[in-house]
Amino acid sequence: MSNGTARTPFPVEYKRGRPKAHRADQVQLCAQALCLEEMTGRAVSEGALFYGEQRRRHVIAFDDGLRGLTEATAAAVHAMIATGRTPPPEYAAAKCGSCSLIAVCQPRRLAKPVEVAAWLVRQLGD
Numbered sequence: 234m235s236n237g238t239a240r241t242p243f244p245v246e247y248k249r250g251r252p253k254a255h256r257a258d259q260v261q262l263c264a265q266a267l268c269l270e271e272m273t274g275r276a277v278s279e280g281a282l283f284y285g286e287q288r289r290r291h292v293i294a295f296d297d298g299l300r301g302l303t304e305a306t307a308a309a310v311h312a313m314i315a316t317g318r319t320p321p322p323e324y325a326a327a328k329c330g331s332c333s334l335i336a337v338c339q340p341r342r343l344a345k346p347v348e349v350a351a352w353l354v355r356q357l358g359d
């Protein structure tokens with residue numbers, strides 16, 4: 234219920250695991266903040282990531298560096314979508330080990346087309 238005073242949005246993103254070695258979670262949260270700023274016309278200076286394994290909330294400041302990284306990432310995604318092609322998965326333990334999509338992405342399997350080619354040659358014979 235509204236008490237008549239507008240509040241500054243404070244986005245909170247819940248993650249099952251723990252903080253990662255890269256900044257993808259921060260970029261996701263910052264993207265939410267940019268959307269909230271556009272929707273409400275209010276500056277959103279910070280938000281939080283909550284990690285289930287730690288049961289801790291990490292406050293994230295949306296500084297110029299994170300905003301720039303988020304905008305550059307959004308531009309790169311738009312450019313990728315414009316090509317109409319999804320890039321092939323590239324397995325890296327630091328990112329894939331904590332990715333919730335790994336079961337459907339299967340980056341290790343799809344990153345080995347040479348083995349598939351060899352399997353086909355074996356099946357088809359000479």
Ligand code: SF4
Binds near residue numbers: 322333335338339340
């Ligand atoms: S599992 Fe797939 S979607 Fe997830 S980080 Fe790895 S390559 Fe990306």
